Amino acid sequence: MTPLWYVVGFGVAGVSFVFLTIGAAWLISHRTRGDQHKGLPYESGIDTYGDTHGRFGLSFYIYALLFVAFDIEVIFIYLWAIAFQDLLLGGFISMLIFVAILLLGLAYAWRKGVLNWR
Amino acid sequence: MTFVARTWNRLTIPGRVLLGLLLLGGLLTVGLALLIIFSEPILELLGANLPLVRFVAAATAVLLMTIPTAFLIIYMEMKIIALMNLRVGPDRVGPFGSLLSVVHGLKVLMKEDFTPTGADASVFTLAPVVTYLASVMTLLVIPFAPGLFGQDMNIALLYFFAISGLGVVGLLMGGWSSFNKYSLLGGLRSAAQVISYEVPLVLSVVGLLILAGTMSLNQLVLNQAGWFTDWYIWQQPLGFLIFFIAATAEANRTPFDLTEADSEIVAGFATEYSGMRFGFFFFAEYVNVFIVSALTVTLFFGGWNAPFPFPDIGLALDPGSLGIALLILVAVVPLVGILILALPFYLLRSSMPFWQALIIGFVLFNVVAVAAVLGWAFVSLEWVAGLLWFMLKTYSFVFIFVWMRGTLPRVRIDQLMGFAWKWLLPASLLNLFVTAAAVIVVRELRG
Incomplete structure (x- = not known):
């Protein structure tokens, strides 16, 4: 069995475990119909108004962008780190250049004040 | 049918228990007898599919292990924080109140599992599944003891971060599908926090990877065998510090528990959840505490190695x-x-x-x-000793997490986000390059 099938099989086992438990809970828990107020979203006890999926802060989106830039870099850095004992000085300098380019992006975002939460 | 029902109704409660036990005992005996009679073909079948048997055993063990782990950590949290606050804490159910978390679990199991009117029911149900799966599937690569791990992958560490990063999808799903403004904000906040701390978390271990030259967690533990001075914490103190802070934020623990900042956004993404779906969110959270502690121990504290070369006194008894x-x-x-x-x-x-x-x-x-x-x-037995050392170290870290919850106040969200990007990320890159430079210098000095 290859590791991939191991992971997939484990995922299937985990999903079935969760659904079995939720199903068992559904069987033994009590349910009431309730009136129309029961189904309302809980927003501190007052009836909800306005659009729920309305507008929210743009900063979330910018953090997601920064995350994508740095997290993809990580895959590359990991492989570099594993092979570093063979690369040594050449690897060090090339990684310095690679990270410097990425840090330019971070410095730009920092300068623009994106990193300050508003 | 009516005859059976009438007889059952006439029985007293001890009689019912006795009857149930008798039936169970009878079934067990029949099963055991069948097993013994057909033992040879069954053993042959199992022997032919040994990897499959190993997989089923590992999956069952890991999935079942999460339940007592979560109960134990919840109890630890209740009791230790109570003692820190000079309260008594749980003391009614079981010895020293130790069964209270089990009762909590049963209560959650029996509560009404409710879906609000506007919610997207299928996404609403899938969200806790994704969160729980993302935390449990990482247990597959953690080496508990010599020979006691789900799978020894050569990319174990990358797999770990990849899978645990999926948990944020579950939070977003829960926040979006609840049809509640608090949930939506809570989900987005959790997502922003988790992805911000994901970057320093994964970069902080690169220094360690440079030293070790492998991503297999099993191999990393083997590298740290010997005295406790061989642990990676002494070579990577900054890396450990960044890792620990980022891991605390990743597990949504105090002082970074803004996802459930109940004074600000009710309960965050979990506002509309109830019953067992709510249970799985918090199940996942407590399993996460264990996993983060286990990974810290594996990476920086020698995993299942004893802190000193343990004398080999094998008692041979046949x-x-x-x-x-x-x-x-x-x-x-x-x-x-x-x-x-x-x-x-x-x-x-x-x-x-x-x-x-x-x-x-x-x-x-x-x-x-x-x-x-x-x-x-x-x-x-080597694996018993290994498991004991591993659990001892892991629960020390769980205790530290609980201790932090009892001590530290919650940070503000702007401090939280700024800290990740302005301090932890540059510090982890610094750690990376200092380690790389040190490796080169040591190589040159040794010739």
């Missing part, structure tokens, strides 16, 4: 060689042991009837026997 003496041993030792342990109580306290002394002796003998068996296993 039960088969004793023959008839084994039978006498099994029959006589418990009796004599119980009597000897009961004797002082009977002699010293004249008011005690002999049966009470016998019960005390029986309990004491069991304690002694279990301790003796565990001690024997510890010195002669």
